[in-house]
Amino acid sequence: DAGVIQSPRHEVTEMGQEVTLRCKPISGHNSLFWYRQTMMRGLELLIYFNNNVPIDDSGMPEDRFSAKMPNASFSTLKIQPSEPRDSAVYFCATRGGVFTEAFFGQGTRLTVV
């Protein structure tokens, strides 16, 4: 298995533009998580899905952020409009079920200028 695949690996965009980050989970994994990492705040859980349904989005910073999981093999995290303070590394992680560990992707480094 190729693991959790995130795209793009790097994204540079101008303030005000829409940004879409993508995640392909490991096949068969039914839980998916989006994290954001910055030097100041560390690793923060933004939202997680179970069986494609959002379970907890309390970590989503504001309405500019939205996440979807239309099917078991794909998820997106969208920021619209983007702001410089959104600059961070965004990680997607997936988990196969109860009593199993989470596997993280390599992350998307987002820079908003």
Next chain:
Amino acid sequence: DAKTTQPPSMDCAEGRAANLPCNHSTISGNEYVYWYRQIHSQGPQYIIHGLKNNETNEMASLIITEDRKSSTLILPHATLRDTAVYYCIVRSDGGSNYKLTFGKGTLLTVNP
């Protein structure tokens, strides 16, 4: 989930055992201790987890005290590639309400 306390940084000589402590004095009976690590610029990587018994796998050993209020992750023969931030996480398992909440972790530097 119970909170954890870890030293911000530690050093270890290459080839020696690295012992990373974690305090989780408010842990409850159904909460597991998980360890992850994050090598620079990569996503976090699972290492090991346990409930009350000591655990060992190909990467590390996990020693949990009898009262479960603290634990130690042991890397028996640290290498330069083990330099990373190590996170100790306490959480309940089971069900769909799954969260992994990361603290600041311990930056382990393995020196040649």
